[in-house]
Amino acid sequence: MNTLSYGLLSMLSYAPFSGYDLMQKIQPFWPAKHSQIYPLLAQLERDGYIQHELVVQPDKPDKKVHSLTDLGREALSQWLSQPACPPVTRDELSLKIFCMNEGDPVDIQRLLEQRVEYCREKLVWFHAKSELFAHKRMDSSPGIVLLMRRALFSFQSELDWAEWALKELRGEG
């Protein structure tokens, strides 16, 4: 079973969800399109890790609500006990900065400004989310609290770097 499959089981460890919900929820951790998720859900059901119930909705399309079976829960905890694969990041910006000598310095500055903006947006989003959890006492599990804080750490450090890099390029270093 591949990592995305375990990812789907991970999401379902909280509550039953539709494929559509799962697709949205898994994005921050393991980006995937619906075309990849629906077939995997069918496979997970064939293999006995999940089951589904058809929920008829009057205003919206019917949906399949998937939930973990005992076998699925077992598979999850067994997977948790094994070491995690090293993270993989692919960022076009790195490559562009690497060969920035080849282009117009203004292009590189624009790229960095875009990255600054991107990080700021992410930070606003995560700050809003974590305030929701703090104030309104939402269903914040220990895992989500850890991941939230990591996102804040990592986007902040990327933002700091990008701003520093812009200063360097403008000769203010």
Place this chain on the structure above:
Amino acid sequence: MNTLSYGLLSMLSYAPFSGYDLMQKIQPFWPAKHSQIYPLLAQLERDGYIQHELVVQPDKPDKKVHSLTDLGREALSQWLSQPACPPVTRDELSLKIFCMNEGDPVDIQRLLEQRVEYCREKLVWFHAKSELFAHKRMDSSPGIVLLMRRALFSFQSELDWAEWALKELRGEG
């Protein structure tokens, strides 16, 4: 042309390299195996972006040393002027932390300790590299300096987070 192709052109903007060299050099920015790189190099040559020269080595296997053509250099600077795709990260650890309720807390602590170790190793490596550049006055281009610093920023923030998370789990928060 895909991003890996531009990545290869980016590496070649510094100097001519063999496919084997390129495979190693591109790893930090855009992980790829040799089986993906060799066919792409052939294609880039067919399309006129690079050319190669056969270099015979007495002690080691012969190699093809690839270099940018004018067309390749043009393609690079045109690519630099366009916005970069958003970065993509896939980290199994995120998923495991997300559903950590399902498993033994000791498993999660072990995973975080492994991540701490991983970050420390990376930091040691990047610090060594950047000292090399600083002291021995190596061929440090502006791009490489920026990327080096980013690596230090990002691994440090991941390390800080993982150590904070371990404290939280041990109830020292």
Place this chain on the structure above:
DNA sequence: ATTGCCATGTAAAAGGTTACATGATTCC
């Protein structure tokens, strides 16, 4: 009216990993 969200699926293409294949040299 058109865009966007909800909801599910399949098919084709592109991107990426693992395995197969070869062979000399160097280091332990």
Place this chain on the structure above:
DNA sequence: GGAATCATGTAACCTTTTACATGGCAAT
């Protein structure tokens, strides 16, 4: 003697993206 490095390639497989396909409801 066995593993690691250098060096290039192909084939099979798995993963991921893009495109095809459908259709109702809500909001601007």
